Amino acid sequence: SSTDEIYYLTILHTNDNHGRFWHNEKGEYGMAARKTLIDQLRNEAKQKGHAVLLLSGGDINTGIPESDLQFAEPDFKGMSLIGYDAMAIGNHEFDNPLSVLKQQQQWANFPLLSANIIDKQTGKNAFEQYKVFDKQGLKIAVIGLTTTDTAKIGNPQYIGGLEFKEPVAVTQALADKIKQQYQPDITIAVTHMGHYVDANYGINAPGDVTLARSLEKNTLDMIIGGHSQEPVCMASENTNDDNFKPGMACKPDQQNGTWIMQAHEWGKYVGKAEFKLENGQLTLLDYKLLPVNLYIHQEQADGTTKPVLANEYITPNPELKAFLADYQAKGAKQIEGKIGYVDAKLEGDRNKVRYQQTNLARVIITAQMNTVGADFGIISGGGVRDSIAAGEVSYKDILKVHPFKNRIAYMDWQGQDLWDYLEVVTRFPPDSGAYLQYHKLSFERSDNALTKMMINGQKLDKSKTYRMSINSYNASGGDGYPVLVTRKGYVSTDETDAQALKRFFTENSPVKASEFAPQ
Template sequence: MRFFLLTSLLVTLTACSSSSNNTDSAQYLTLLHTNDNHGRFWHNEQGEYGMAARKTLIDRLKAEAKAQGHAVLLLSGGDINTGIPESDLQHAEPDFKGMSLIGYDAMAIGNHEFDNPLAVLDQQQNWSNFPFLSANIIDKTTGETRYQGYKIFEKNGLKIAVIGLTTTDTAKIGNPQYIGGLEFKDPTDVTAKLAPEIDKQYNPDITIAVTHMGHYVDANFGINAPGDVTMARNLPKGMLDIIVGGHSQEPVCMKEANVADKSFMPGKECKPDQQNGTWIMQAHEWGKYVGKAEFKLENDELTLLNYSLIPVNLYIDDENGNKKLAAEYIEPNKNLQDILAVYQQKGAAQIAGKIGNVDAKLEGDRNKVRYEQVNLARVIIAAQMQSVGADFGLISGGGIRDSIQAGDVSYKDILKVHPFKNRITYIDMTGQELFDYLQVVTSFPPDSGAYLQYYKLSFKRINDTLSDVKIAGKPLDMAKTYRMSINSYNASGGDGYPTLTNKKGFVSTDDTDAQALKRFFEQNSPVKAADYAPK
């Protein structure tokens, strides 16, 4: 157990440090971190983030820290996979190789690392020169951990234990076709057993959990699996010195105890969370920031001297509404940029060209598809219904990963919406069977990936009672047979949907969600967004 202090917390948007040089009695650690990369190895259209600029910044931060006599550790909170077609089409090879060249020490395994078969994740580990960590993923066949659980680092005289942990929600939101042989154990239980074993064997100076579990303010995790705050509160005080997290994709900046600083923006001060003697940090998403924490260890007391989220070429609005850089421009590292450019060009060549157009935005933003019915969901379902001749269709909102803007639509736009390569499936059910199924899927609340999006279906749900179900505007006939379209992820039980793959009348096709949506635009453009507006 260790006693923690917060003294002179100076938060800046630059890499400045107020630490003094190392002494015989004091040791120092500069901890750098990112999370939820989601395929963003390349900068966006505005030149924001990107791994080449990230490398320039991290190289500078490492050099400054080492000049002050600090140990340096660079961690990722996981979810390197899935988000940008140029990366997805290459199984994130540029992302993992880019991270290796930047010099990451370790990463947590995120739920999106299972968007592909396990053999792909094994290949990604082979591409990388740092370990993928998760102590709570168990191989059901062997009963052993499937991946490396922890790593001991010895840096500048400091012995640092890093334990990897993955959200148990992966069992629900991961692709059931790929994770059926894995068990995701409770991270708190695993850590409570593992940390003392590590302490006894290695006697580390500092123990860090690098996690992909999510930060939920004051442990309000809702229908999600418990995250970093819950774990820190439930472990013995000081068992973990630091949690470097991911998954909830937010900057963890606190106004006061258990109150988030909702005013945070690039370039502003950020104070990380602290729960039960454990600091909790997260750097939003996509490499938009590099988190930098400076610690002093003296007389077995760990003190946080500085913390900052340093923006990587992010733009903000000035007082006149014009775009300006939130901090000084970071020149991309030319060597890494040249290496990544080859991958960017290769990926871009596969998705170039117009396939159709739409007259207004099709809404697919995360803060919409998990809360309310959106027009893009209806277009997606219409495409899938057309593929299999269904009477109606549904999907979970969390499967929609981006919007489609008004104007010309490219295959890249389609793949940003549908990066998962799910197949289109259907099932023929009687009205009674369908009603029983809808009893479950209509119960999922907003603010969850399971939130139901539907088309050619209507119903009422009041006081947890389902009623007035209609298919294509007509009352549900309990004796009639209906065909429902659904993707293979939800049909296999993804997001907690009832499993359909073992039911009579279930058929899986070879058509993918991306292929169906691409074909829909090719055949129905110009698409009129108003035709798919929720009623």
């Protein structure tokens, strides 16, 4: 750009798509309506002479069976048709083998960026780090970043060969290098690190606020984020606007001169930021979180509430809708129909299954024990992602419980080694994803040590061999479990956790929930 001219820029953004290429049963969000809105915003911006950039804060993968079963092909192709310019690689992009992520990069006609992921073998960056765009005379650098928590919560089977580096140092060095090489007018980080108000990131890895505060001033003009799945709307400095609802005004965060923006999740909103660049000075003219056919509860005169649209109805783009409808139908076909029955709720709610033994965990473990002929079995509570309601059970219900496509495996233990292993895994506290769910196993601990153990009601015989069922996630070190995959006695099958559970229901329905009640 030349210094004496005034330039305008519109940034459009979404994040944490999580398989939501299709609208929900109420008609909320969905990529076809998103395209209509974005086409309109892009046209308006171009008419006003703005450069336009459309970014995503990542986590395209995992959350809806129709998408998961097709490895998010409709989501990545839908984003391409909407015209995304770039996205950050999120932790859930590692829920599948790296070969799938490679395929997804092929489906996308825009780059999947991350500057802080290193291939341990080569020592080089595993992904494209940044891209410099030329739009309407403006040079805009976009750097991708991924939460270092991916190393902790991601699937060790797939991320074992990758190192997730601290974003601050990576960003400072890279932004300096890009500035030298390209002299961009604007520098943006598109991140999947989370926005934590006033940098209170708690047990999570530091997020966007920490990044903005730690960098030298003027390193980044803005951070377009994801991961925490909140609308970033501030009431005042370092205070969140807890009253934000669809359709209301939203003030993004600003830290150390860097704007921080995030559009909640699932394509519920499109974020729109309009900037003016004059003499190297970037000014935010307007910011909006535009709802995509979201309903709010409106209070009526008689005191009751009624759901009403928060925005004027957005007609889904017909071509994109038709394109995605084929995927939706194909996905739905794979999961339709009843596969079994259960007479009462099987408990998999997050606030139960990470705290106490539940009937659903026992059903799951029984299914996995059956697959490999095990004496007992374990899983980590965090791996149970949903409950199953009383009544007919569909494959879709199963896939909500097990979205990750883990393989069922077993370990043949010598008694003493088993004792040592259980000494570790029975220690994980409640309120963590690692919390142990177990079946046909009982134990006692005192003074922080294992004192007693029974397998299937019998005292552990240290001279005997026992077979334990486990999934490939925990066996490869997921949730901090000791790594088994490299040990003698470990065998993995090709059956996934969802297939095992599905088979259990087809073979054992009607399932009586009380038979699986934890004692």
